[in-house]
Amino acid sequence: MSTGSLERTDLDERNQPGKGAESGEGAEAPEAVGESAEVSSFTSTVPSRRIPARAPNGRFVGPGSQLPPEADDLPTDRYLERELSWLQFNERVMQLAMDPTIPLLERARFLAIFASNLDEYFMVRVAGLKRRIATGLAVRTAAGLEPRELIERVARLAHELMNQHAAIFQHEVRPALEEQGITIVRWDELDEEDQEPLHYFFAERVFPVLTPLAVDPAHPFPYISGLSLNLAVLLQNPKTGSEHFARVKVPPSLPRFIRVDEYLLDIPLDAPLDAVLDKDRERRRFVPLEDIIASHLDQLFPGMLVREHFSFRVTRNEDVEVEEDDTENLLTALEKELTRRRFGPPIRLEVEDDIDSKVLDMLSRELQISDREVYRLPTPLDLRGLFTIADVDRSDLAFPTFFPRTHPDFAPTESAKPIDLLAAVRQKDVLVQHPYNSFSTSVQAFIEQAAADPNVLAIKQTLYRTSGDSPIIDALIDAAEAGKQVLAVVEIKARFDEVNNISWARKLEEAGVHVVYGVVGLKTHAKLCLVVRQESDGLVRYCHIGTGNYNPKTARVYEDFGLFTCDPQVGEDLSRLFNLLSGFAPRSRFKRLLVAPRSVRSGLVELIEEEVALHEARGEAGPPGRIVFKANSIVDEELIDALYRASIAGVHVDIWVRGICAVRPGVTGLSEHIRVRSVLGRFLEHSRVFWFDHGGDPQVYIGSADLMHRNLDRRVEALVRITDPGHLEELRDLIDLGFAETTSRWDLGSDGRWVRHHQTELGEPLDDLQVKLMERHDKRRRKARRR
Structure with missing residues (x-):
């Protein structure tokens, strides 16, 4: 694997140069993925929707539509610098350590997280940039900075942040700890x-x-x-x-x-x-x-x-x-x-x-x-x-203890005996949100029960990061030893987990699990599990598609969604995707999935254009169109430009991002209808949700993909469409809470600066989103018990 990405290839133009040079993807492989036969086999059909007419150039339009400008007509300074945006994210972590309303030991923890984050940033991001400069492969970034100018700015901002970090510890957190009898002495x-x-x-x-x-x-x-x-x-x-x-x-x-x-x-x-x-x-x-x-x-x-x-x-x-x-x-x-x-x-x-x-x-x-x-x-x-x-x-100096709740659809009713999760999924789709819903009584129990069920014939699973003592690994081994067909698609190149992943990959192989490493040139980042069970009416495929890793430890602190379903379309999609990952399936097509590297970017761009067309078709008489993206990072220029075009057309775009964001919101004539905000807290916001109002018929996807070049071009990612009305309502409630003005957050300005809003004008605290979600899920559990 090489040092950094030299170009992005369009998979529809397999042997032609990409549309733009990768900037700041030094931690990832530069392989020209379009040249791989396995990679080019990822094809998809976008699920059937009410689709407006297309213009001659292929773009969606409504009656009397004025097409927004193409990328060449947009301002050249429309992107924020991704490397500096990451440092701003870590600055937001540090601001939590400065907040006297946060429990003292948690402030110390945020200081430690800042230090750990920055170590990884230097080991990967700065190292990759230096390496590309040394080899002459570095190019001007999408934000317009020359490589050496960028590394100078990174160094300057890193010096400021590290000095501020040390000062917060020396002059704020350390003295406060000493007042509580916890002293770091020389x-x-x-x-x-x-x-x-x-x-x-x-x-x-x-x-x-x-x-x-x-x-x-x-x-x-x-x-x-x-x-x-x-x-x-x-x-x-x-x-x-x-x-x-x-x-x-x-x-x-x-x-x-x-x-x-x-x-x-x-x-x-x-x-x-x-x-x-x-x-x-x-x-x-x-x-x-x-x-x-x-x-x-x-x-x-x-x-x-x-x-x-x-x-x-x-x-x-x-x-x-x-x-x-x-x-x-x-x-x-x-x-x-x-x-x-x-x-x-x-x-x-x-x-x-x-x-x-x-x-x-x-x-x-x-x-x-x-x-x-x-x-x-x-x-x-x-x-x-x-x-x-x-x-x-010292519980008095930490966040209140939180215990994840079993999802109501998976909770036992009349006895302490665990519920049959496969039977529950057969009755209805179930959408869980970790850590509010327990990982151990949902995902873990799902795989363990499948491993122990004599009627289960096969289990197929992707594994990107998991703990070495994971019960998931043990369950897959038990299933293989019981004679089931077990396939584990292991991503041994998951950064900084390589040694652990090699260890348990060999352990799985020794137990008889079919271990494969996915497609050459791509990391397998999708979070998928497929269980095939023999039932009286034939074979039934039970599926789990998530936004987070199959890791019981991180599931306690990472916020993620997971969909359980036995919908035949999803089951067929997963069967085809696993066949592609483990063998050869050059003509695989998917119905309810968008799969990278082939169709996540193009599918999302198509959905954006549909939203624009439907918005224009309604005119001023109807409510404006709306797009909401919740992700860890958004960097991809093609998607960002599509969002700019939507904003120019009058569609309201809300972006909820935890880390890097290259979108410049609030620019008149370009992004005045785009809002960008970030939420940080005791849990790490990790889920990816893509919402399109679609004229009152919401088209909503969840999955593993962030909007970065590496995710869209050099990883196997999967997004699944959410169709259950109750699940759509749950996601709508989350979005409404996340973008409420009463919610504590950081807002991104057109100048590229993040401003924290955590108090009212009277100095009263704004709502903590994660606390509100804990209360909401607890209320939901109590309500289910009363039924």
């Missing part, structure tokens, strides 16, 4: 009584795993692994007076912050935090692990004088490149590439703000880091460690 702030057990802790648990590395003519500068925390140590030989440099790596296998506790040595390192509570429950102190190591450096270098020490941290390019066409065994190729990943070039150096200039010069020289890539920060570095602090057992 070694010098501990008295001898507190230090005593930590001496033993160092001797017994830290010293044996440390490897001090000297730098001299006999010892070259050591390799510094990505995201590792290190100590740069200046030493002096007392006999000769000569100075020496050494590096000590802070072991990542040990906790980042160590609890100051006299009973520490008696407690396993992996014990839960409540096992290491002080006798005084309200008083908890933590010391950074690097401070403990630094206070014992004389034991690592006996006979030498320790003059100074400084902490530093390196971020490396950790994206994966696998040329799938050049290998017969993708699994083996990926395993080799993961070994090479550890040696990617450095792209960021974080250092203490008072680091010695000679030490910094040496680090920069040896790591080949420019001044722009050096980030001076107050210690402690690497605030991902705040996840440990956020998990302290």
Whole structure:
């Protein structure tokens, strides 16, 4: 897999150049997907709808329609820069950490999330941009920035955000934690009584795993692994007076912050935090692990004088490149590439703000880091460690405990015996929303019951990310061992989950599961499960199509939808799609699905044009047309231009985006009918919903695809049309709540700035959307119980 996408290919023009260069897709493969026979086999028919007439150029029109301008006639500055938009998203995460109305430990957690997000951004996005610049493949972005101008802006904004992030911790969150008896102390702030057990802790648990590395003519500068925390140590030989440099790596296998506790040595390192509570429950102190190591450096270098020490941290390019066409065994190729990943070039150096200039010069020289890539920060570095602090057992400082509810259609009625989920789905389609509806009593139970059902003949499943101890994996293994036909389409290239995915892919293979890795050149990102059951009236296909991964752990914090149905059209679509993924099905067509890379973009554009035509046909006498997109990111220029054309025609466009957004709303004559907002909170908004009013006959899709080049061109994605009136009403209610002026959110302005609205003019808090949804689902469950 190569470094970045060079061009986007139109699958209807298999061997012709794409319409535009990919900007900022460095984390994805640049394969020309139109050249793959397997890829070009994705074809689809858009489900039957009331379709207006077409103009000679193929576009939909209504009576007297004035066609909106084509892309060449739209303003050249109509896109926002995607890389900067991502940094703005992480800034919104940081703003939650600044909010004093949010529970204190959750503010610490948001600081940790910010740090973790930024690490991944540098490892993938910045690394990809640097690599394309170095190879001469970088081009001007869709927003009009030259590559080097973009990387300068990224560095400038990243410096500002990282400094602000450190200041929020040092001056707001840390003092507030201390007021609550949760203190992050430095070694010098501990008295001898507190230090005593930590001496033993160092001797017994830290010293044996440390490897001090000297730098001299006999010892070259050591390799510094990505995201590792290190100590740069200046030493002096007392006999000769000569100075020496050494590096000590802070072991990542040990906790980042160590609890100051006299009973520490008696407690396993992996014990839960409540096992290491002080006798005084309200008083908890933590010391950074690097401070403990630094206070014992004389034991690592006996006979030498320790003059100074400084902490530093390196971020490396950790994206994966696998040329799938050049290998017969993708699994083996990926395993080799993961070994090479550890040696990617450095792209960021974080250092203490008072680091010695000679030490910094040496680090920069040896790591080949420019001044722009050096980030001076107050210690402690690497605030991902705040996840440990956020998990302290103080319910009064955290969000109220939330327990997902079993969906009413899956809830047992008269006994505690679990309901037969297949029978429930046979009666009616069921739409679940996680985490409000329990994953374990819906998706997980669906697959487990199918695995145990003797009448189930086959289970087919896509797996993108899941936990290593997932009951989903166990259920598929049980089904295979029971003699069922089990197919697992495993995406082993899911970024940063590659090692785990390789492990359980081999585990599935050993159990007799048919494991395939999808279509060459594409990641399989669709969330699909198909269960085939023998019943008295023949074979029945039970389907689950979701917006989120089959991962029980993330399902507790990711907001996602999932549709359960045994509709014959959906079952036929899934059968064809799985056949395409596991074999050869060059003429596959779909009825209720839109499938990328062939028909998600074209299908959505067609729906947009239909909305415009129906809006124009009604004229001023009827309500305006409306389009609502809820997604994680929206970047694709062709879709954005289609939305601009809809806005110009007078259609109201609402975009609900969590992360990156390249749409510039509110521009007179272009996007004055477009609103863009973002909602962040305790749950990660992850579902994708595409709503078209369609003249009072809503056309609505949910699925796995974000509106990005990689999703639409280089991934297998699936959207399913929602048809049940009750489900449409539920989705309409969600949209209405999300776009209510009384809902807390961020609004995007035409200048590209996000403005937070979380209080009324009188300073009262606006509604928390996720809290309202918790209340709504709880009320729905109670109402179902009364029936």
